[in-house]
Amino acid sequence: MNNAVQQPQTILVLGGSSDIGRAIVEALASPALRHVVLAGRSSDPQRPDVSPDVTITTLDFDAGDPTTHRDVVAAAVEAAGDLDVVIQAFGQLGPDAADDPEAAAELVAVNTAGAVSSGLAVAEQLRRQGHGVLVVLSSVAGVRTRGSNFVYGATKAGQDAFATGLHHALHGTGARVLTVRPGFVRTAMTEGLEEVPFTIDPGDVADAVAGGLRRGKSIVWAPGVLRGVFGVLRYAPDAVWRRLDR
């Protein structure tokens, strides 16, 4: 159960080795935090920098295998009890997806289908416990897709639409969804890529998430300025949009 200042006692990270996921755990850590479950493909993810009193459990989780998602959530509950915050942090950039139909389908299977099935498995649990937040790491890439990474953008658009819709579907159940739309973040995923304006670090995303949770928001942008930027860019003429996507 979150306390009155919205500090969680338990956190489940789906995509347990994600840099952004780990930063969010660290930002939400407090004396209230008791248990963190890192669910991912790596059995030895980097431990978040939290008090040694916090129990860390790792679980096997493949976003691309929907048949296991309910079991993963159940195993997390078994280990930690009620899930106060669940972070959907897995994702792939799929650099080859635009030229490889199979790789593209694989990207959809993880980023979109995996988000939907694991999101539903989590929602089922949050509804059952009557409280809890699912934090979904969407992306500005899904707000308006770019020619240079449109398959990734499309997968994130699907995830985003699912997450914002799920938030409405959960209204009144005690469970809610916080959709997070980061811009370019320096993490393993973007390593070696050229930085763009408004590039930030995982800790900046984490601060935005912590603030959004405290204020009960349903959508946060990171950095916050991107909300206004995309408010405009979303409607920019195609030619302008293409020129911006160098």
Added chain:
Amino acid sequence: MLTGWGRTAPSAGRVIDLDGDAVRGAPHEALPIDEGRGAIPRGLGRSYGDPAQNGGGSVLRVLPGRSPISLDRNAATVTADAGVSFDDLLRVLVPAGFFVPVTPGTRFITVGGAIASDIHGKNHHVDGTFGHHCTRISLLTADGELRTLTPADGDLWWATIGGMGLTGLIVDATFDLIPIETSQCLVRTQRIANFDALVDTMAADDQRYSVAWVDLLASGAALGRSVLTCGEHARLDDLSAKQRRDPLAFAPPSLIDVPRGGPNVLSRAAVRAFNEVWYRKARRDHVGPESITGFFHPLDMVGAWNRLYGGAGFLQYQFVVPDDEVDTMRVAIERVVASGHASFLAVLKRFGPANPAMLSFPTSGWTLTLDVPAAASDLHVLLSELDELVLGAGGRHYLAKDAHITPSIVRAGYPRLAEWKAVRRSVDPHGYWISDQARRLGLLEEEVA
């Protein structure tokens, strides 16, 4: 969605209204089947945090039966259904010449809630807690058994008083009353310049009721400046000829409601202005009559005032430190002042000795209660500092107000927690009774030695 009075951590549960008479008629059929998330009783939801809610499970209210209040004038006792509010009670008792043995700062709580939180009032140093005045409780336990408990039942009695609804559903109870000649209180109001003067005056005080309203924005030489009110129930002789015509009149004014959905209007500036006016307005030293509502329940004149704090809600922080930890109390006040978190309605009170209830909050010493808006981003820093001070001084936090402490803090503050857990488990081995607070504080978890 349910929250406590502070409106901070909502959860959704199934609210089920039970009829007091029906429960007594067929106790074995009264409790809903456990669908995995258990059940918790709820009164009027005036506890501040999450003890009277149960995410995903059942939340049980006992509606008063057909004759919910029966007064025994000769014995000066009353038997009341658990769902009866103090508002209902006082409307019957006061005109009949009786007062509840202990009242909190609001009439809008139930008898069940009063026992489960083992509430205290301004008379704690003289009269102890509410549970101290109870003589009989009927308790519906998880096995469907309706048990009649008295203090002779020992452990289960003292685990239920202050037990936060986790031993079972209180269905009705009998308790002693205070006979009164009038519905007025004779109140002495004193303006006190600072903390040292306050502590000296309160330690010397011998009146039945006493409490100090501390200005938590005053600092430096004025730190702890306050308005101390001490009182007794007025006798007939204390009243004017006009008042004497209807000495037991009790007509609390009806409520003005605060509208829903407003912003936090209790900004620091607003609170500072309020505190200043309120301190200046109080007379230096004055004795005069006040009504029961004016003296005990002034906040009840504004309904739903908890909405004044806006959407994020607020916390009420209440702790007690032992008598010889006056310095810790001073440091705590200094920290709150220095933190800049606006707080009004800070209340300092002196407690008398503890009772045998394992989780009863009051222990001999000083208790401070303050309100803080939950929205402030650095509030947790202040709370952690205060927690450390309180535990370091051998103090503890009040579970009826708690909305933020942790399993280790409750364990440190309540040395008899393990004993209480064992008694609790003996009447509810499968953990049927459970609340969000119980989950948050691990109140049902086995103690590891």
